[in-house]
Amino acid sequence: MKSITVGDAVRWTGGQPQAVDTARSIARLIIDSRQAGPDALFFALPGTKTDGHQYVHQVWAAGGLAVVRHDWHPADGRSGPAIRVPDPLLAMGQMMRQALAEWGVTVVGVTGSVGKTSVKELTRQALSAVYAVDASVGNYNTAIGLPLSFFNGSAGITHFVAEMGMSAPGEIRYLTQIAPPRVAIITSIGPSHLERLGSMEAIQRAKGEILEGVRPDGLAVLNRSNAWVRALGERHRTTPVWWFGTDSDCEAQVLEARVEEQGTWFRIRVDREQVSLKLPWLGSHHGLNVAASLLTARFLGVDVQQAAHRLEQIEPTRSRIQMHEHQGWTLLEDVYNASPASMRAALDVLKTRTGRKIAVLGDMLELGTEEAAGHQEVGRYAAEVADWVIGIGPRSQLLVDACRSTGHSQCQWFADGESAAAWLADFLLPGDTVLLKASRGMQFEKLASWLVSGRGAS
Secondary structure (H helix, E strand, O other), rough: OOOOOOHHHHEEEEEEEEEOOOOHHHHEOOOOHHHHHOOEEEEOOOOOOOOHHHHHHHHOOOOOOEEEOOOOOOOOOOOEEEEOOOOHHHHHHHHHOOOOOHHHHEEEEEEEEOHHHHHHHHHHHHHHHOOEEOOOOOOOOOOOOHHHHHHHOOOOOOEEEEOOOOOOOOHHHHHHHHOOOEEEEEEEOHHHHHHHHHHHHHHHHHHHHHOOOOOOEEEEEOOOHHHHHHHHHHHHOOOEEEEOOOOOOOOEEEEHHHEEEHHHHHHHEEEEEEEEEEEOOOOOOOHHHHHHHHHHHOOOHHHHHHHHHHHHHOOHHOOOOOOEEOOOOOEEEOOOOOOOHHHHHHHHHHHHHOOOOOEEEEEOOOOOOHHHHHHHHHHHHHHHHOOOOEEEOEEEEEEEHHHHHHOOOOOEEEOOHHHHHHHHHHHHHOOOOOEEEHHHHHHHHHHHHHHOOOOOOO
């Protein structure tokens, strides 16, 4: 984190200092009182189960400083160093917006139903060919996560790549207000949040909020191969649009993609220039993600060949699909999240493997009215790819039934991961490749651990 003072925090939040030296240094922003110390600025945020104001005394006891509501007063009448504001969460966002402007940091905002984390990591890597870059951490893509990532990240950066997530309308709009993007990337629009938002049109509107906050000198980088994104971009009039996709009229076109050992080879045209690179990630679907990152880097002044070279050096562990070799068989672990599109992409990786292909697929959550159709679609596609299809979870019964309806007889369904692990432990043979893929809520990381340990679920 770049060194700031309490005075900076007061100025950026518009708050009122209480019993504190404004020249005092701050090195960390926190929302957990257990992390408090003399260099920490604690934001007392309300939560679903508790309120951060209940823990301000712990922060003070540890020597920290707190941002609190202006009308809050401790029950025991004691006071400590604080900045009083109308709303600590809004103050955190205001602090980020003001710091970005004062430090001259360029923001790239990334959203989408599928692929946003991958594009975030790829864009950070591509830009790092020229700039000092940081990005939001993990899935810190919310009104709390973005400021924490920014202030607790690297000092002296010139560019910040912000993943912007949402679970309700208005959330991405707010994120663009606290981190106005110079470039806004939409990777895809799909049914991932259909259960909460109710319709694809509502999801499209919510994702499209990122375009409202683009700076006047900015750019929208949009996926022309996704029908919902394409329709959104064709209606957009306030910001120039550069397209990526597989069509010849895109500014960045994926020409070839080939999955190889330990990575995927791509040939991509960016305007009139072609680049070839091998990404140490598995999956031809990453071609669109690479194209988006190269297009963004080009707009921001990075040579395309330099950016491609940097992408080849990205850490393999940044990929969502992790490959592990264990006792002669291979595990493809992709347990972070799932939708019909990402399921198909993971199955396409499995398709490239030799030996028995075993797809272990769990429930896809938050599909709403598309839940049945989505699981059935994946089941039918899995039947084309895998020698064995294993479904886990109540929704995946539909997936297995759809697989069997194609005439594919080597299907199994299990109610939970423990039962599946016990079966798989006795079933796997050297030369097999096992794909694990499900929504995060299915906790497939436990299944992966059980399989690699060789203990089943015992």
